[in-house]
Amino acid sequence: MSLNSLPVATLGTPRIGSKRELKFALESYWSGKTSQADLLQTAAELRAINWARQKARGVDIIPSNDFSLYDHVLDTSLMVGAIPAGYGEAADLDTYFAMARGAQTAQVCGHGHVHHHGLGVPAQEMTKWFDTNYHYLVPEFTSDQTFRLSAFKPLDEFLEAKSLGYHTRPVLVGPVTFLRLGKSPTADFNPLSLIDRLIPVYADILTRLCEAGADWVQIDEPVLALDHDAATAQALQTTYAALAEAVPDLKILVAGYFGGLDDNLDLALSLPIAGLHLDLIRAPEQLSAVLARAPAEWVLSLGVIDGRNIWRADLDSILDRLEPVVSRGHLQLAPSCSLLHVPIDLDLEDRLDLDVKSWLAFSLQKMEELKTLSNGLTRGRHTVHAELVAATSATEARKYSRKVHNDKVRTRLSAITPQASRRGSPVSDRAKVQRDRFRLPAFPTTTIGSFPQTAAVRQARSAYAKGDLTAAQYDTFLKAETERAIRWQEEIGLDVLVHGEFERNDMVQYFGEQLSGFAFTRHAWVQSYGSRCVRPPVLFGDVARAEPMTVAWWRYAQSLTDKPVKGMLTGPVTILNWSFVRDDLPRATVCRQIALAIRDEVASLEAAGARMIQIDEAALREGLPLRRRDWDSYLDWAVEAFRLTASGVTDATQIHTHMCYSEFNDILDAITAMDADVISIETSRSKMELLDAFAARSYPAEIGPGVYDIHAPRVPEVSEMVHLLALARQRLDDGQIWINPDCGLKTRGWAEVRPALVNMVAAAKKLRGRF
Numbered sequence: 001m002s003l004n005s006l007p008v009a010t011l012g013t014p015r016i017g018s019k020r021e022l023k024f025a026l027e028s029y030w031s032g033k034t035s036q037a038d039l040l041q042t043a044a045e046l047r048a049i050n051w052a053r054q055k056a057r058g059v060d061i062i063p064s065n066d067f068s069l070y071d072h073v074l075d076t077s078l079m080v081g082a083i084p085a086g087y088g089e090a091a092d093l094d095t096y097f098a099m100a101r102g103a104q105t106a107q108v109c110g111h112g113h114v115h116h117h118g119l120g121v122p123a124q125e126m127t128k129w130f131d132t133n134y135h136y137l138v139p140e141f142t143s144d145q146t147f148r149l150s151a152f153k154p155l156d157e158f159l160e161a162k163s164l165g166y167h168t169r170p171v172l173v174g175p176v177t178f179l180r181l182g183k184s185p186t187a188d189f190n191p192l193s194l195i196d197r198l199i200p201v202y203a204d205i206l207t208r209l210c211e212a213g214a215d216w217v218q219i220d221e222p223v224l225a226l227d228h229d230a231a232t233a234q235a236l237q238t239t240y241a242a243l244a245e246a247v248p249d250l251k252i253l254v255a256g257y258f259g260g261l262d263d264n265l266d267l268a269l270s271l272p273i274a275g276l277h278l279d280l281i282r283a284p285e286q287l288s289a290v291l292a293r294a295p296a297e298w299v300l301s302l303g304v305i306d307g308r309n310i311w312r313a314d315l316d317s318i319l320d321r322l323e324p325v326v327s328r329g330h331l332q333l334a335p336s337c338s339l340l341h342v343p344i345d346l347d348l349e350d351r352l353d354l355d356v357k358s359w360l361a362f363s364l365q366k367m368e369e370l371k372t373l374s375n376g377l378t379r380g381r382h383t384v385h386a387e388l389v390a391a392t393s394a395t396e397a398r399k400y401s402r403k404v405h406n407d408k409v410r411t412r413l414s415a416i417t418p419q420a421s422r423r424g425s426p427v428s429d430r431a432k433v434q435r436d437r438f439r440l441p442a443f444p445t446t447t448i449g450s451f452p453q454t455a456a457v458r459q460a461r462s463a464y465a466k467g468d469l470t471a472a473q474y475d476t477f478l479k480a481e482t483e484r485a486i487r488w489q490e491e492i493g494l495d496v497l498v499h500g501e502f503e504r505n506d507m508v509q510y511f512g513e514q515l516s517g518f519a520f521t522r523h524a525w526v527q528s529y530g531s532r533c534v535r536p537p538v539l540f541g542d543v544a545r546a547e548p549m550t551v552a553w554w555r556y557a558q559s560l561t562d563k564p565v566k567g568m569l570t571g572p573v574t575i576l577n578w579s580f581v582r583d584d585l586p587r588a589t590v591c592r593q594i595a596l597a598i599r600d601e602v603a604s605l606e607a608a609g610a611r612m613i614q615i616d617e618a619a620l621r622e623g624l625p626l627r628r629r630d631w632d633s634y635l636d637w638a639v640e641a642f643r644l645t646a647s648g649v650t651d652a653t654q655i656h657t658h659m660c661y662s663e664f665n666d667i668l669d670a671i672t673a674m675d676a677d678v679i680s681i682e683t684s685r686s687k688m689e690l691l692d693a694f695a696a697r698s699y700p701a702e703i704g705p706g707v708y709d710i711h712a713p714r715v716p717e718v719s720e721m722v723h724l725l726a727l728a729r730q731r732l733d734d735g736q737i738w739i740n741p742d743c744g745l746k747t748r749g750w751a752e753v754r755p756a757l758v759n760m761v762a763a764a765k766k767l768r769g770r771f
């Protein structure tokens with residue numbers, strides 16, 4: 001088989017820089033230390049590096065406009081002039097960052113205090129980009145919304161690349177995806193109805209790109225991976241018909257990713273476009289249907305390298321699949337989606353276990369994999385023999401490695417009976433036992449777990465990591481922090497205490513570092529939002545716990561007080577969802593392995609005397625699949641994993657769970673099935689309306705609806721919390737209600753936390769006096 005060309009495309013690359021240069025440039029600009037010109041220069045340098053790196057790795061179709069200073073959806077809002085009132089008139093950088101981060105007009109008064117005035121605007125709402133851990137800023141539209149081409153970023157970056165010698169394929173967020181992700185203050189208005197007003201703006205920018213020399217554009221429409229919806233389908237048809245007419249000389253490749261086209265296949269194939277990108281990692285089976293039915297002249301971009309995970313690909317087997325189809329021609333090779341969601345460069349990992357390292361591929365390595373595939377297909381496998389051998393030996397080594405496989409874990413897992421995920425008695429019976437045991441006052445007060453991770457705490461941790469503090473010194477420091485937290489909680493009259501989590505760097509990493517099967521990187525950052533990056537653990541092998549992970553800290557904290565101190569754990573679903581997970585086992589199985597390890601920790605805590613144990617599942621909801629029909633199977637195994645973790649205890653041990661998100665309505669049956677004794681949730685911003693779902697389904701357990709918004713540096717008044725609790729009382733039985741903040745307090749300062757929790761206890765006392 002020999003073919004002239006099989007171009008490699010990347011669809012998009014990470015923007016933050018391999019040493020997070022963008023993060024630091026942004027933060028220094030925001031703090032006023034550097035100028036706008038400095039920021040823009042760093043951004044231009046990062047783009048130039050990105051283009052050069054792709055070129056050096058043989059990428060043929062290099063994107064432009066995949067860069068963003070903060071978020072590509074926000075870029076689009078600015079480009080089309082969807083700037084809500086209050087953020088600024090011009091589509092400039094100030095407006096951009098005001099939308100991203102909120103703006104407050106600060107004034108320094110005569111006493112040197114900084115006063116914030118009410119005129120400030122909050123940041124736009126932020127939410128997850130499909131099922132990734134990337135967050136975008138939710139566009140806002142009014143029903144009389146108009147659009148106008150207001151910023152020329154795609155054109156500017158196309159020309160910038162051109163001046164550096166790169167002929168790029170600009171990437172735009174598709175107009176339909178853009179509208180569909182947006183929201184409107186008026187509930188009964190569908191943003192998709194604005195499509196006719198939006199199309200001319202896209203036609204305008206595309207025309208300018210065409211005039212500047214672009215021949216292809218990539219338009220991302222990941223809505224194609226969502227359940228078919230008539231309004232979306234209509235909008236896609238209208239859009240691409242209009243764009244084909246308006247800009248006939250520009251070829252449009254529509255990119256669908258994060259799943260298969262599925263029931264959107266007919267729709268996608270009916271669009272008057274020149275090319276289509278397919279995610280063949282999440283939906284390999286769609287290839288044959290598309291090959292059979294797509295117009296012969298269409299370019300098909302085959303997403304064969306995983307853009308959502310970090311495992312080195314089995315190149316030989318990809319070649320096996322592709323060889324029979326390459327004769328079609330008009331094919332391109334690409335990652336399944338933009339490389340935005342993977343870290344940049346594996347070569348920077350100088351402390352990673354060498355075996356584990358040999359199994360991984362980050363963004364730059366994935367480009368090399370694509371190039372190898374392309375060369376193998378066009379010039380023959382023998383021309384890439386060495387690369388294929390290296391890939392195969394790595395994937396084979398991983399398959400059989402003793403670091404990956406632990407027979408004890410497998411054996412134990414297969415012996416688990418359904419009994420193991422059931423508590424001894426129903427929740428109402430357990431509640432009676434627990435009430436007798438704890439004798440808590442009405443409306444008991446507690447917190448979610450962490451107390452402020454102050455500069456001192458962080459400094460001590462890094463000093464210990466660097467060897468500047470001995471283990472004993474660090475331990476003494478943490479004990480002092482913990483003791484102070486316990487004494488203070490007693491003093492202000494909280495009923496159920498926490499140890500404060502001062503020893504934890506992160507709620508997943510802390511556990512991952514103590515479990516087998518996890519590896520941690522030094523530089524494998526992935527953008528979460530704006531300048532925020534995360535470094536997910538690499539879950540590569542069977543998970544087992546060698547010894548107790550949290551008992552010593554719990555025991556120490558409990559030794560200081562007679563009040564119950566909650567044991568504090570991260571749940572299996574959250575650990576799974578916040579890691580890069582091995583792809584050689586079903587996620588459900590990996591989750592059960594984690595569940596067993598955490599179950600052991602629950603048992604150890606109970607044996608040590610813990611009377612209440614909280615298992616946080618902050619990320620349970622975000623693991624929901626994009627398509628509804630897949631929800632039940634996910635929720636089944638996720639709930640089962642939680643129950644497996646929580647069910648090894650006696651009726652008298654109270655299991656708490658905590659979740660911080662705002663949509664429970666559609667998953668309440670699953671939440672109920674988790675069978676916790678107490679759940680704490682984030683409700684303070686929703687005026688307790690979230691509780692309607694719990695009330696409507698007669699949620700049988702106890703609930704702590706958050707009364708303190710921990711996302712703002714603001715101290716809520718007693719009266720506000722009393723008011724929120726009154727709203728909660730309209731929906732729940734008094735005996736069900738706990739009082740707590742929305743979430744952990746690690747990001748706050750003690751100066752706010754102290755008065756806020758004092759007020760919270762006062763609010764509880766007010767309620768107790770009245771009812």
Ligand code: GLN
Nearest residue numbers: 448449450616618744745
């Ligand atoms: N126990 C954790 C804490 O308080 C929970 C955090 C979370 O759910 N995001 O920090």
Ligand code: ZN
Nearest residue numbers: 659660743744
């Ligand atoms: Zn939370």
